[in-house]
Amino acid sequence: MSLSQDHIRQLLAEADHSLGVKELLRVAGLNPGQQTELKRALRELVRAGVIVKDGKRFRLEGPRVPRAPEASPESRRDASAPPFKKRGPAPGSGREERRGGFRDDRPGFRGGGDFRRSLQRGSRDDRFEDSGQPAVEGILHIHRDGFGFVHPVSGEGENIFLPPGEAQRALDNDRVLVEVAGRPGRFEGRLVRVINRRRELAVGTYVAQGRHSLVTTTDTSLPGPIRVPPTQMARDGDLVKVRLGVGADLLEPGQGLFGEVAGSLGRPGDPSAEVLGSAFAHGFSDEFPPEVMDEADAFAVKVTEAEATEGNRRDLRSMPLITIDGEDARDFDDAVYAEPQAGGWRLVVAIADVSHYVKERSALDAEALNRATSVYLPDRVLPMLPERLSNGICSLRPDEDRLCMVADMTFDRHGQRRTHELYPAVMRSVARCTYNEVQDVLDGKDVPHRNFLKPQFEQLMALARSLMGMRKARGAIDFDVPEHKVMLGEDGLPLRMEKRERKDSHRLIEECMLAANEAVATYFQDEGLPTVYRFHGEPDPQKLAAFAVLAEAYGFQLDVEDGVSSKELDAFITQLAGHPEQRALNQLLLRSMMQAVYTATRVGHYGLAAENYLHFTSPIRRYPDLLVHRVLKAVWARKGKKPSEAQMEREEERLEGMAQQCSERERAAMTVEREVVAFYAALMMKDRVGEEFDATVAGIAEFGFFVELDEVHVEGLVKGESLGPGSKLDKRTHSLVYPNGRRVRVGQKLRVRLLSANTTARKIDFEALQFKDEAPLQRTGGARPAPRRREYVNEAPGRHKGGRPGRNEREATKTGRTTSRKPAGDEAADAEQWRSLAEAEETPFGVKKAWEPPTPEDAATVEAATVSGYGDEVLGEAPAAPRPRGRFSREGRREEAAPARAGSRFLRSRTEEAPAPKAEPATPAKGKRKVIRPSLPAVEEGDEAGASAEAQAPREAFTPPSFDSDDNAPAASPHPGFDRIRALAAQRGQLPTGEAPGRAGASKKVRKAASGASAKAKPSKKSAPGKKAGGSKGASKKQGRGAPGKRKR
Known part of the structure; x- marks a missing residue:
């Protein structure tokens, strides 16, 4: 019988389930010798999009025909979910569609022996005794040993422990709902459901084994290798990007994951693959869904005249606004202008009007909220918005019209704000300046293409000094902790680790942005309307008391009995200036402080000594800023009409949920940036094993102490046992004490030798050779018992x-x-x-x-x-x-x-x-x-000389x-x-x-x-x-x- 594509389509249309190759041979009346021809025809139909391949079976394009009765109409796909379908928007979903395709993807299938053994031990309901407490929503973090902890998104209450069998039912960084049992201090949880599955991508090594192909990964948070269908995108041994085929259901321990190869990242050894792997592990992505890209591509590349004149938008195109950013920045979201006035200054801060393009409930808005922040890495940026917006129509590029939101303020000569006004506008930047250029002009250097802006720079700097003096008098804390930047070569490998110098040009922009943020927060407070604030609480009393004891051991007094105001704490930090232990003590004090978060409740900012504070100035890279813009426009649209109490409560509850999401994503981004810097540091030091360096003790732990190299600004660990057995951590003085009387404290100078640099674990180990002004350490093992x-x-x-x-x-x-x-x-x-x-x-x-x-x-x-x-x-x-x-x-x-x-x-x-x-x-x-x-x-005689030489x-x-x-x-x-x-x-x-x-x-x-x-x-x-x-x-x-x-x- 002849074989045609129409005949194949007809057979699949008549079948009540998907068919395999052997079934098609049988129902079509073909002989086994025509199997190769049939497979070729099926491949052509799949590539044309006429039929869909479900693992080893085929069906027509359209709704999937189930091969077994559905267990429940509400059941959703779990970890055995197959790879995604051909990329394309799903109506109303905002995410890629899934497609069937694996043999075991059928209702009721629960994988291998681990699940069967769990049935023998009894159901989870039988083993778990509910305490009657309400379920807790939090972020799951899985330890490398299998167990996990759920951190409440509210930031209140204790972390909830999950045993290994329970933690393996979800992925690391999932947002989950857990039931709680136990008593305070020993809470244990049971997973109820996954609210939001953060992780969609992974990086691993492709192992080509035909239909049993795998992707192996070094990520210990994933449950083993990922099963993938064979692909032509990569060769065996290539590093690949995998799109995980996991739905929102709980996983079954031991079942493993499915996925599909989304692209090749080259051969092993490329550091960019490790960078992406760290970002993927925390729920970030280097790609946007198709529907998001479609919305971004629909915007014009220029501001139209209709947009520039709509509503009450003011025209500031004649004002010489300038942007000041880093050398490698491309998303310019703020511009400034200052002019002197009687007894003070006028400051205009113009911020990109992102809310004009990112509308609420759009695919762009959903993706922006999911990311909540841009992630800045040494070799790339993972933006919150597609580059067509972040580096294009929203970026305040010079000599181009841009829509903006403006905070127009006046200050007296002491830096106190007199007035503030907020409004939408259209602007045109006159120059894209860098921090180094502005600093050179302020230092009196000749910068030909920026000398014409010198009066503007001087006015901005004079205003910034006035604002700094005002905040200092108010009690704002300035830790001045140095940051490190990884410098890469053209080959993508790290060259050196540089300290970011904090210049006057940096402080200039910081003060302008702080002033604008406070002005907008004051506006919402005056209007009595809900919004998203930036909250920084008072230090933990116990941690602060422990730090006071430590500071006393170094000769510094800090009275914490009746609490410490931010002004007193800033005065203490000023005492540390120039002290050898300044950096170490600043770091320890910073750890005793509360972490700043987003919230819908106005509670002030301890570190800035501000009663009202929020984020308004970076909507391109921070979702809370975009939220503030959107709420501000909603207030203007009501034209002075205030919402009812019920409406305000609902709005505050909605904003609080989004604020928690933004806080969690901010912490995740900080973790990624820290891990990537640690990876590049280990990679940079990998070829320097055995070299000696001058270092400073930067931190103390029970298992050893951390040192920072004075030359390359890299941190690593010196294990406590390397100086002898019996070391103990003295928490009172935060030092490591040995039985022989040696005491290791932060700030000590020493000579170390590099022992190892592990890029996979992102760890660097040193051994101490000699402390400053001491004899070299003996390495004879004499400290050990005989x-x-x-x-x-x-x-x-x-x-x-x-x-x-x-x-x-x-x-x-x-x-x-x-x-x-x-x-x-x-x-x-x-x-x-x-x-x-x-x-x-x-x-x-x-x-x-x-x-x-x-x-x-x-x-x-x-x-x-x-x-x-x-x-x-x-x-x-x-x-x-x-x-x-x-x-x-x-x-x-x-x-x-x-x-x-x-x-x-x-x-x-x-x-x-x-x-x-x-x-x-x-x-x-x-x-x-x-x-x-x-x-x-x-x-023998005559051999004496030979015997002596031989001896x-x-x-x-x-x-x-x-x-x-x-x-x-x-x-x-x-x-x-x-x-x-x-x-x-x-x-x-x-x-x-x-x-x-x-x-x-x-x-x-x-x-x-x-x-x-x-x-x-x-x-x-x-x-x-x-x-x-x-x-x-x-x-x-x-x-x-x-x-x-x-x-x-």
Whole structure:
């Protein structure tokens, strides 16, 4: 049967459910050989938009035909929701439509075993005991260990704990509703529903596995990999942007997420991908929905004359208004003009009229409220509004007509506001100035294209100084905490971290904006109308009291018993000027302050010492400013008619909800900016590991202290344990105290070394080398308690402390490689370590003797004795120094010793005392102990020079020595255990010079000798070099490997 697209459409139209490829083959009467042709036709129809692909099944474009009965008409999609449909506006939704497509996307499906196990443990309703308290709305923050906390959006009350099984039912930063149980201090919650799902995007690595493709991400807040359909947008291993297919329903733990690849971000290693990932994790996006872009594109690029003359809009195009912004700014939302008047100044602040374009209940307004703020990152800006508005028709660009909202004010010479007037207008900026240009002109420098504005700059600066003096007298707090800016190169990599200098030109604009914000807030207060205020409360009394104790430890007095006014606090901050601990104390004081939030209730601003304050001057980048503009226009539209009390209550409630949303988004934006700066700092320091820097202690914690580098302005952690164990945080003085008396406090200068820079965790670790005016810190580990048993300093990897070689060592012996870190034959280092132990020590025989550094010949004897297998039986106190140790390979045991393994460990020591040997060749004089020194290997005549040179060079292999039982001359032993070795060897007989016994057999026989069962072999005379002694080849083999059946290797 022939195949055509019309025939396929007809078959899909007649079917009561979506069809797969095999079903289409069957119902169309096609043979299996036509499957490839059918798939090709289906792909063409999908690309043309005629049919829709649901996973492996197909259906006609239009409402989705369910494959199973709906469980409930009100049920919504959960985490198994499929990727989005072709991008396009959904009527009345304001968001992208979803499309079906995954095999498990059907009602009633709940995923894998985690859900089934939860049923075995009982339902959530059975396990949760409701406390009867009202449900709480808040923002969910999930910890990397799985549990979470819900922070109430109201800012009141305690955070609510969610166990891992409950926290996994939503995504990080979701706005949720929870039921509360427990008692104060131990509140536990159960998720009721998701009010708003913040996160829509994620960044990860694409793993191409056909229909089982995945996107893996390092974001620990996401529940595992994201399942995605195969895509042609990216290759395997590419960094991609994923659009999550999650609806507004609660998730089932363990089920995982679905999504679709929205675009490729290139190969791994691009720092911009990490920046986007941090922004996506907190609910921000670098794209706008289609319906939002459609509304933005509908606006003209120029202000029409009808718009300029509508209503009561005034014409200020002849006024020389100017904008002053940063070098890289493109959204100019404020312009200023000042002129002197009798006894004071007139100040005109013109703000972009964004509310003229962003209408209430539009798609633009909904998206702006969802973002609530623009996010400014080192490499990009994530704007609140599309660039066509933020950088286009709303931006007050020079020599272009723009609509604006104006605050027209007059001030006396002391900075007190006399009058204020608010009105809409149309303006034309005469210049786009930068802070540096204005500062240069004010400093008297020649700036040719800005010199004509010098009188205007001077008037603005004189007014700003007057306003600063007024606020200072009022009690406004000026922390003057420096900010840091990341400077990037053309390749997008960080070059340096710069401190943002706060210049007079910055203060000039700040004072003008503060004055306008206060004037508008006063207008609403005078009219008695609701709006969105900016609230900053008084400091927490407990935190402020703790800071006062800390300040006293540094010699500063702050009386907090009866509360502290903002004026008193500002006077205290003034005392810190120029003090070494100024920055650190400012930071700690700032932490004791309340965080400013938005609210519909007028409660004043503590930090500014203002009774009325709000945000009016940045509607392009802040939604609360846009709200204030909109409410202001609503007041003008009523023409003096006030709303009823009920209307005002409803309006205040509506504004309060939006204010909470704006506060939460503001905090999220600050978190993103902080994380991105930390990422670039780690990236910048990644290649400087091991370098040393001058630093200042910037903060103290229980686990260590934070330092800021004086050179590059980067912060990192010095772990408390690095200076020794037992550190404790003294909360009273905010210092880290050690048992040895050391105390680390903020403001201390020190020298540090960079240990690591982790870009994934965004953490930088340092180690302290030397505090200022102190001796360098010792790194010998002396602060740690002494071990009970002897430590093997240069223990080779794989070796057991008991003496038997580990697997790695045995393998190394076979292949001839070394696993030790110490270079072979380092006699100078050995002698130095032995010299450090040249104190009188107790020998196994109870006699004190002095230690002497061994000669190379002595070291060779020690090496040979250890190779022979007696090393593990040496009694007495061994020196705490690594000794070279040789071994025989399994293959060459009878021929020669294997190359010496350098630095394996020194001779093992035992604390117990073994019985003395039964036989001694001679009796020492009374009061003295006879020392028997093992003889060195015989050297043939004429080889003395070669032997001496060989002794001073690194040894490749050792020949086991022969012990002479007749050598009774007293000599100083290089090790007390040699006497024991010598005595045991005398009972056992001389060892052959060409071969040494293996560890297993020799050690067993030595133990027999020590317990009284002496070997019956008679001592033999010293054999000639190159010859074997002590029996036949078979006997030698038995001696080297031990008796058969006694011990297996």
